[in-house]
Protein backbone atom coordinates (compact mmCIF):
# COMPACT_ATOMS: atom_id res chain seq x y z
CA UNK A 1 0.00 0.00 0.00
CA UNK A 2 1.33 3.40 -0.94
CA UNK A 3 1.96 5.37 2.21
CA UNK A 4 1.30 9.02 1.45
CA UNK A 5 1.38 9.91 5.13
CA UNK A 6 4.93 8.54 5.35
CA UNK A 7 5.82 10.50 2.20
CA UNK A 8 4.38 13.63 3.80
CA UNK A 9 6.52 13.05 6.90
CA UNK A 10 9.60 12.35 4.77
CA UNK A 11 9.19 15.71 2.96
CA UNK A 12 8.57 17.47 6.26
CA UNK A 13 11.74 15.98 7.75
CA UNK A 14 13.70 16.54 4.55
CA UNK A 15 14.49 12.85 4.16
CA UNK A 16 15.37 12.90 0.49
CA UNK A 17 16.02 9.18 0.07
CA UNK A 18 12.71 8.15 1.62
CA UNK A 19 10.93 10.79 -0.46
CA UNK A 20 12.29 9.31 -3.66
CA UNK A 21 11.55 5.72 -2.62
CA UNK A 22 8.01 6.45 -1.38
CA UNK A 23 7.17 8.52 -4.47
CA UNK A 24 8.45 5.79 -6.78
CA UNK A 25 6.45 3.18 -4.84
CA UNK A 26 3.26 5.23 -5.04
CA UNK A 27 3.70 5.80 -8.80
CA UNK A 28 4.38 2.09 -9.37
CA UNK A 29 1.25 1.19 -7.42
CA UNK A 30 -0.75 3.42 -9.70
CA UNK A 31 -1.73 6.10 -7.16
CA UNK A 32 -2.95 9.18 -9.08
CA UNK A 33 -0.14 11.69 -9.57
CA UNK A 34 -2.24 14.60 -8.30
CA UNK A 35 -3.09 12.65 -5.14
CA UNK A 36 0.62 11.99 -4.49
CA UNK A 37 1.34 15.67 -5.18
CA UNK A 38 -1.39 17.07 -2.94
CA UNK A 39 -1.41 14.62 -0.04
CA UNK A 40 2.23 13.55 -0.06
CA UNK A 41 4.12 16.66 -1.09
CA UNK A 42 2.18 19.94 -1.14
CA UNK A 43 0.54 19.51 2.25
CA UNK A 44 3.97 18.79 3.76
CA UNK A 45 5.33 22.00 2.24
CA UNK A 46 2.26 23.85 3.56
CA UNK A 47 3.18 22.60 7.04
CA UNK A 48 6.75 23.75 6.48
CA UNK A 49 5.49 27.16 5.37
CA UNK A 50 3.24 27.48 8.42
CA UNK A 51 6.06 26.45 10.76
CA UNK A 52 8.38 28.95 9.13
CA UNK A 53 5.83 31.76 9.54
CA UNK A 54 5.56 30.92 13.25
CA UNK A 55 9.35 30.77 13.70
CA UNK A 56 9.15 27.07 14.56
CA UNK A 57 11.06 26.09 11.44
CA UNK A 58 14.15 27.83 10.10
CA UNK A 59 15.76 28.33 6.70
CA UNK A 60 18.05 25.26 6.80
CA UNK A 61 15.10 22.92 7.50
CA UNK A 62 13.06 24.66 4.84
CA UNK A 63 15.88 24.22 2.31
CA UNK A 64 16.28 20.55 3.20
CA UNK A 65 12.53 19.93 2.90
CA UNK A 66 12.42 21.84 -0.38
CA UNK A 67 15.29 19.75 -1.72
CA UNK A 68 13.54 16.53 -0.71
CA UNK A 69 10.37 17.77 -2.37
CA UNK A 70 12.33 18.66 -5.50
CA UNK A 71 13.70 15.14 -5.88
CA UNK A 72 10.21 13.68 -5.46
CA UNK A 73 8.91 16.17 -8.04
CA UNK A 74 11.46 14.95 -10.57
CA UNK A 75 9.81 11.53 -10.41
CA UNK A 76 6.31 12.91 -10.33
CA UNK A 77 6.54 15.56 -13.03
CA UNK A 78 6.32 13.22 -16.05
CA UNK A 79 3.31 11.53 -14.40
CA UNK A 80 1.61 14.87 -13.83
CA UNK A 81 2.19 15.82 -17.45
CA UNK A 82 0.68 12.49 -18.55
CA UNK A 83 -2.28 13.00 -16.22
CA UNK A 84 -2.77 16.53 -17.53
CA UNK A 85 -2.87 18.13 -14.09
CA UNK A 86 -3.18 21.86 -14.65
CA UNK A 87 -0.72 24.04 -12.73
CA UNK A 88 -2.40 26.83 -10.76
CA UNK A 89 -0.37 29.44 -12.62
CA UNK A 90 2.81 30.01 -14.57
CA UNK A 91 5.63 32.12 -13.16
CA UNK A 92 9.04 33.15 -14.39
CA UNK A 93 11.53 34.05 -11.70
CA UNK A 94 15.06 35.39 -11.63
CA UNK A 95 17.56 37.44 -9.69
CA UNK A 96 17.69 41.08 -10.79
CA UNK A 97 20.33 42.30 -13.23
CA UNK A 98 23.75 42.62 -11.60
CA UNK A 99 22.86 40.34 -8.69
CA UNK A 100 24.38 36.89 -8.23
CA UNK A 101 22.62 35.83 -5.00
CA UNK A 102 20.26 32.94 -5.60
CA UNK A 103 19.70 31.00 -2.37
CA UNK A 104 16.54 32.92 -1.44
CA UNK A 105 15.27 32.99 -5.02
CA UNK A 106 15.76 29.21 -5.31
CA UNK A 107 13.86 28.69 -2.09
CA UNK A 108 10.98 30.82 -3.34
CA UNK A 109 11.00 28.95 -6.67
CA UNK A 110 10.89 25.58 -4.89
CA UNK A 111 8.09 26.62 -2.57
CA UNK A 112 6.03 27.95 -5.48
CA UNK A 113 6.63 24.74 -7.39
CA UNK A 114 5.54 22.87 -4.29
CA UNK A 115 2.37 24.95 -4.17
CA UNK A 116 1.48 23.84 -7.71
CA UNK A 117 2.87 26.66 -9.86
CA UNK A 118 4.63 25.99 -13.14
CA UNK A 119 7.94 27.74 -12.36
CA UNK A 120 10.48 28.74 -14.98
CA UNK A 121 13.72 29.75 -13.29
CA UNK A 122 15.77 32.21 -15.35
CA UNK A 123 18.69 32.10 -12.93
CA UNK A 124 20.84 34.99 -11.76
CA UNK A 125 21.74 38.41 -13.20
CA UNK A 126 18.63 38.47 -15.38
CA UNK A 127 18.37 41.51 -17.64
CA UNK A 128 15.15 43.39 -18.32
CA UNK A 129 15.37 42.20 -21.94
CA UNK A 130 15.48 38.57 -20.82
CA UNK A 131 12.49 39.04 -18.48
CA UNK A 132 10.56 40.64 -21.35
CA UNK A 133 11.51 37.96 -23.88
CA UNK A 134 10.63 35.14 -21.46
CA UNK A 135 7.40 36.77 -20.34
CA UNK A 136 6.36 36.90 -23.99
CA UNK A 137 7.47 33.41 -24.97
CA UNK A 138 6.06 31.63 -21.92
CA UNK A 139 2.88 33.68 -21.43
CA UNK A 140 3.54 33.58 -17.66
CA UNK A 141 0.95 35.36 -15.50
CA UNK A 142 3.52 36.13 -12.83
CA UNK A 143 7.07 37.43 -12.80
CA UNK A 144 9.19 37.01 -9.67
CA UNK A 145 12.28 39.11 -9.07
CA UNK A 146 14.82 38.79 -6.29
CA UNK A 147 17.47 41.25 -5.15
CA UNK A 148 19.92 41.05 -2.25
CA UNK A 149 21.88 44.19 -2.96
CA UNK A 150 20.79 47.79 -2.52
CA UNK A 151 22.34 48.50 -5.92
CA UNK A 152 20.38 45.80 -7.75
CA UNK A 153 17.10 46.92 -6.18
CA UNK A 154 17.37 49.70 -8.75
CA UNK A 155 17.50 47.10 -11.56
CA UNK A 156 14.12 45.86 -10.38
CA UNK A 157 12.66 49.32 -10.84
CA UNK A 158 14.18 49.57 -14.32
CA UNK A 159 12.91 46.10 -15.24
CA UNK A 160 9.37 46.91 -14.12
CA UNK A 161 9.46 50.08 -16.20
CA UNK A 162 10.76 48.17 -19.23
CA UNK A 163 8.11 45.46 -18.80
CA UNK A 164 5.38 48.10 -18.78
CA UNK A 165 6.85 49.81 -21.83
CA UNK A 166 6.94 46.44 -23.62
CA UNK A 167 3.23 46.01 -22.89
CA UNK A 168 3.69 42.98 -20.59
CA UNK A 169 0.65 42.53 -18.36
CA UNK A 170 2.05 39.80 -16.10
CA UNK A 171 1.90 40.70 -12.41
CA UNK A 172 5.28 41.32 -10.78
CA UNK A 173 6.17 40.03 -7.32
CA UNK A 174 9.45 41.05 -5.71
CA UNK A 175 11.52 40.12 -2.68
CA UNK A 176 14.97 39.80 -1.18
CA UNK A 177 16.53 40.94 2.09
CA UNK A 178 16.71 44.72 1.40
CA UNK A 179 13.30 44.86 -0.32
CA UNK A 180 10.24 46.16 1.52
CA UNK A 181 6.54 46.55 0.83
CA UNK A 182 7.09 50.31 0.66
CA UNK A 183 9.73 49.83 -2.05
CA UNK A 184 7.46 47.45 -3.95
CA UNK A 185 4.70 50.08 -3.87
CA UNK A 186 7.12 52.79 -4.94
CA UNK A 187 8.34 50.94 -8.05
CA UNK A 188 4.90 49.67 -9.02
CA UNK A 189 5.33 45.96 -8.23
CA UNK A 190 2.05 44.07 -7.75
CA UNK A 191 3.25 42.00 -4.82
CA UNK A 192 5.95 41.68 -2.20
CA UNK A 193 6.76 38.90 0.23
CA UNK A 194 9.31 38.80 3.02
CA UNK A 195 9.90 35.06 2.77
CA UNK A 196 9.20 31.98 0.69
CA UNK A 197 6.11 30.93 2.65
CA UNK A 198 4.54 34.35 2.26
CA UNK A 199 5.53 34.34 -1.44
CA UNK A 200 3.19 31.37 -1.94
CA UNK A 201 0.27 33.20 -0.31
CA UNK A 202 0.92 36.38 -2.30
CA UNK A 203 1.38 34.52 -5.62
CA UNK A 204 -1.82 32.53 -5.08
CA UNK A 205 -3.64 35.79 -4.34
CA UNK A 206 -2.36 37.38 -7.56
CA UNK A 207 -3.58 34.54 -9.82
CA UNK A 208 -6.89 34.01 -8.00
Ligand code: B12
Nearest residue numbers: 099100101102103104144146149150175176177193195196
Ligand atom coordinates in the same frame (compact mmCIF):
# COMPACT_ATOMS: atom_id res chain seq x y z
C1 B12 B 1 25.37 34.11 0.75
C2 B12 B 1 25.73 35.53 0.41
C3 B12 B 1 26.53 35.74 -0.71
C4 B12 B 1 26.96 34.64 -1.63
C5 B12 B 1 25.81 34.30 -2.58
C6 B12 B 1 25.74 32.83 -2.94
C7 B12 B 1 24.46 32.49 -3.67
N1 B12 B 1 24.54 31.47 -4.49
O1 B12 B 1 23.43 33.11 -3.49
C8 B12 B 1 28.17 35.30 -2.36
C9 B12 B 1 29.41 34.94 -1.57
C10 B12 B 1 28.38 34.90 -3.82
C11 B12 B 1 27.87 36.78 -2.17
C12 B12 B 1 28.41 37.77 -2.95
C13 B12 B 1 28.27 39.13 -2.70
N2 B12 B 1 27.63 39.68 -1.64
CO1 B12 B 1 26.48 38.67 -0.45
N3 B12 B 1 25.58 37.86 0.96
C14 B12 B 1 25.26 36.62 1.20
C15 B12 B 1 24.52 36.55 2.57
C16 B12 B 1 25.52 36.13 3.63
C17 B12 B 1 23.34 35.61 2.66
C18 B12 B 1 22.27 35.79 1.58
C19 B12 B 1 21.33 34.59 1.62
O2 B12 B 1 21.45 33.67 0.84
N4 B12 B 1 20.40 34.58 2.61
C20 B12 B 1 19.50 33.46 2.85
C21 B12 B 1 18.27 33.57 1.95
C22 B12 B 1 17.37 32.36 2.18
O3 B12 B 1 17.58 34.74 2.32
P1 B12 B 1 17.11 35.82 1.25
O4 B12 B 1 18.00 35.81 0.08
O5 B12 B 1 16.86 37.10 1.95
O6 B12 B 1 15.72 35.26 0.71
C23 B12 B 1 14.52 35.21 1.45
C24 B12 B 1 13.68 36.49 1.35
O7 B12 B 1 14.43 37.65 1.12
C25 B12 B 1 12.67 36.20 0.28
N5 B12 B 1 12.99 36.39 -1.14
C26 B12 B 1 14.18 36.33 -1.76
N6 B12 B 1 14.04 36.48 -3.08
C27 B12 B 1 12.72 36.63 -3.32
C28 B12 B 1 12.02 36.81 -4.52
C29 B12 B 1 10.65 36.94 -4.49
C30 B12 B 1 9.90 37.09 -5.77
C31 B12 B 1 9.97 36.93 -3.24
C32 B12 B 1 8.51 37.10 -3.21
C33 B12 B 1 10.66 36.74 -2.04
C34 B12 B 1 12.04 36.59 -2.09
O8 B12 B 1 12.42 34.81 0.46
C35 B12 B 1 13.66 34.16 0.78
C36 B12 B 1 13.40 32.94 1.60
O9 B12 B 1 12.74 33.20 2.78
C37 B12 B 1 24.06 38.04 2.72
C38 B12 B 1 23.81 38.49 4.15
C39 B12 B 1 22.38 38.41 4.55
N7 B12 B 1 22.16 38.22 5.81
O10 B12 B 1 21.46 38.54 3.74
C40 B12 B 1 25.16 38.79 2.01
C41 B12 B 1 24.88 40.18 1.40
C42 B12 B 1 23.54 40.18 0.70
N8 B12 B 1 25.94 40.29 0.39
C43 B12 B 1 26.42 41.49 0.31
C44 B12 B 1 27.46 41.90 -0.57
C45 B12 B 1 27.96 43.29 -0.41
C46 B12 B 1 27.96 41.01 -1.54
C47 B12 B 1 29.05 41.33 -2.58
C48 B12 B 1 28.93 42.69 -3.26
C49 B12 B 1 30.39 41.15 -1.88
C50 B12 B 1 31.59 41.54 -2.71
N9 B12 B 1 32.19 42.66 -2.32
O11 B12 B 1 31.93 40.88 -3.67
C51 B12 B 1 28.87 40.17 -3.58
C52 B12 B 1 27.86 40.57 -4.67
C53 B12 B 1 27.89 39.72 -5.87
C54 B12 B 1 26.74 40.09 -6.77
N10 B12 B 1 26.99 40.85 -7.80
O12 B12 B 1 25.64 39.71 -6.49
C55 B12 B 1 25.74 42.45 1.29
C56 B12 B 1 24.76 43.42 0.58
C57 B12 B 1 24.86 44.81 1.12
C58 B12 B 1 23.95 45.74 0.43
N11 B12 B 1 23.33 46.56 1.21
O13 B12 B 1 23.78 45.76 -0.76
C59 B12 B 1 25.10 41.44 2.31
C60 B12 B 1 23.82 41.96 2.97
C61 B12 B 1 26.18 41.17 3.38
C62 B12 B 1 26.49 42.40 4.23
N12 B12 B 1 25.93 42.48 5.40
O14 B12 B 1 27.22 43.25 3.83
N13 B12 B 1 27.03 36.96 -1.12
